[in-house]
Amino acid sequence: MIRLDPRRYALWLGGCVVVLFVLVVISPGVGTASASFGWWDVWRAQLGMEIRADELAGRPLVDIDEDGSVSEVELAGFVESARLIFAQRFPRTLLAMQVGITLALCGVAFQILFRNPLATPYTLGIASGGSLGALIAIRLGLVAAIWGLSSLALAAFAGAIVVVAAVFMLARGSRRLTSNELLLAGVTMGLFCSAMMMLVTVVSDQRQTFAMVRWMMGSLDAITTIEGAMLLPLMLPAWVVLMISARALNQYRLGDELATARGVSVARLQGMCVLVCTLAVAAVVAQCGPIGFVGLVVPHSAALLFGSDCRILLPASALIGGTFLILCDWVSQLAMRFGGWATGQQLGSATLPIGVVTALVGVPIFLVLLKARWK
């Protein structure tokens, strides 16, 4: 039996918080050049704490003139590099955490709202719409930034919102979130977007096509702190609304009639949750591309461990989601280096696309959990 002891849920959740915190703290030290730059060095350099030259003796890449001691110039160079590494890696870790939390929470929410265990944050067509928007932006060569937001991200966000709106228009007759019409409309719009994406790809040149393929694989690259922070106004409402709706979502599980009789305004709950989740997931897709599997695998894994009481399931999913995506990001950074070392060749890319990693790591984990439940 894989289920945790309910009396220890608080302990386990606390453990998840600690793990996530530790991962965030040590993440600046993980990646290329970690032999020279430990996570504590990176933090000390970033926080302006004193680093003595003799601590650095023997580290590769530091003693450039190879005289066995670390000079003032080399120390200054080390501190400068450590700061750069922090600026490069820490916002990326925070972004991975934000994205993991958002996809996991919205995955839980959509599975409950649609009463469908196969629903994902992308069921309404957010990923396809966002991708189509991004591909069109790449084809048109939109590179300008508006208020610090890249036009690529804006186009992807707009595409996602337009497609979700279209899905709701198409399914308008049915009025019910759990109806097959809505899911079918989502699938149909997804197929339509795929066809349009192929069309856009065909009329693009090679360089653009490459950019499109890379975008579709998802990426946490090229992120500044401000870009991650800009996503928070779209993500936080989803986190807050879902958490305070946890008890209402529990009632919703037992059917519309029972929930209504217990005092849950079902239509308002559905509308509210779908709205905030759509905005949050569209923000994720706009910034990072369609990162798959997190929104499906994490909620199911969390439910297998913690049961399906939303008051526990939602925070557990959020913590596991954040942890999962940070770990996947580490794998994506280290895998290519390891692959290059193992095969003795220079591989084409410095990092493995995050979407590939979430699938490679997520699917086996999910299969193991699923098999454990069958036993």
Place this chain on the structure above:
Amino acid sequence: MPPDPPAMLTLEDVRFGFPERPDFLGPVAVTVQRGECWAVVGPNGAGKSTLLKLMAGLHPPHVGEVRLGGGLIGKLSIRQRARQVAFVPQHVPVDVDMSVQDVVLMGRFPHRSLSLFESPEDREIARRAMEVTATSGLVKRSLATLSGGETQRVHIAAAITQQPELMLLDEPTASLDLQHQLAIFRILRDRAWYDGLAVVVVTHDVNLAARFCSHVLLLDEGQVASMGAPADVVTPDVLAPVYGVELATLGGADYRWIVPADDPSGGRR
């Protein structure tokens, strides 16, 4: 003499319909007092479930008024209403992986607005509700693993935990064995007798209704065919025309059972 307190539930010439059948139900006028246990019986499609949802305030009546303790039910917020009326629907999703304890405690929802978790008083109320429904032994089980009878008792325990003044149940004994049918009707009767709840239960079993309920309401094609004490309603003369079958009475002075009196060969002569 002091004036009588307002009845728990009053339906005044209530009519209701659907777009395809605008005159589906009504007019229905009925008054349910505290401590009464009402059974709503009638053929399939007679409007029993619809009447129950009107009583629960889940449908607003097209014509007429539904009053709860003297006030219009439509004027209450749905949370205020939920503090007074518990409703157990006929179909509740069964594949919910939550513990029985949590499902029963969910009945406290309308009473607690801000806190995320239940208080010791809530747990005490739930414990008593599980005691009277004989579900105490199931607390740790997952709802998804229960039998039909156990599931139904758990939902009734949750409804009792809601501490309503009016409890409405839609076919709680459907597809249950004899033992569980009796157990559930006993629970409902006892809540009406000892706790002074007003109970309305939709059922197909006229004999159980006659044995356990204080009042029976017979619906036929959306109209009240008869209502009153079981002895007056649950008789072959009243039921036979509504159900369209010949009926006979078995038993003696203590218990009378209504049974079909059709040709035992089923017409294969």
